Amino acid sequence: MSAAAFLLLFPLMPSARAQDSSPLGISLHPARAADRAAAITSIQAQLKAFQRDNYQKAVQYQSSGLKRNFPSVADFRRMMQTQYPAFINFKSASFGAAQTPDNGRHLLIPVSLSEGNGVTVRAFYIMVREGKAYKVDGVEGGTAPPPDADPGDSLEA
Numbered sequence: 001m002s003a004a005a006f007l008l009l010f011p012l013m014p015s016a017r018a019q020d021s022s023p024l025g026i027s028l029h030p031a032r033a034a035d036r037a038a039a040i041t042s043i044q045a046q047l048k049a050f051q052r053d054n055y056q057k058a059v060q061y062q063s064s065g066l067k068r069n070f071p072s073v074a075d076f077r078r079m080m081q082t083q084y085p086a087f088i089n090f091k092s093a094s095f096g097a098a099q100t101p102d103n104g105r106h107l108l109i110p111v112s113l114s115e116g117n118g119v120t121v122r123a124f125y126i127m128v129r130e131g132k133a134y135k136v137d138g139v140e141g142g143t144a145p146p147p148d149a150d151p152g153d154s155l156e157a
Contacts, residue, residue: 028108035098047090066135084142090115093112
């Protein structure tokens with residue numbers, strides 16, 4: 001299942017909990033602790049590769065489906081730097097409970113990345129088991145929240 005299909009089929013709202021059904025009647029269940037740990041190990045390795053500017057290593061943690069979206073490592077690097085800078089500049093990462101729709105083949109793992117400047121972004125990693133390893137099949141979210149509005153900049157009709 002591609003990341004796009006996963007996103008269409010399963011709700012990515014923070015309110016989604018184990019045993020909750022999506023509007024399509026598909027249930028998410030708690031993932032096994034060993035599956036969660038293995039997937040988080042892959043995520044952490046990719047995040048460390050981003051910090052070291054080692055995108056050749058970072059792409060090793062992508063699923064085969066995700067790799068098809070990027071013609072080159074340079075294209076992937078450019079996308080990460082422009083669209084997901086928090087994944088490169090984070091100071092700390094924390095992971096929530098992993099959920100699965102299919103007994104662990106796919107996992108949905110919430111992550112919070114703090115940049116150390118007061119900015120925290122939240123995202124969901126979509127992981128897929130390929131062989132014996134979990135690979136990143138996509139990320140939903142992860143962009144910085146908009147800055148607080150300045151009341152002096154408001155527009156009144």
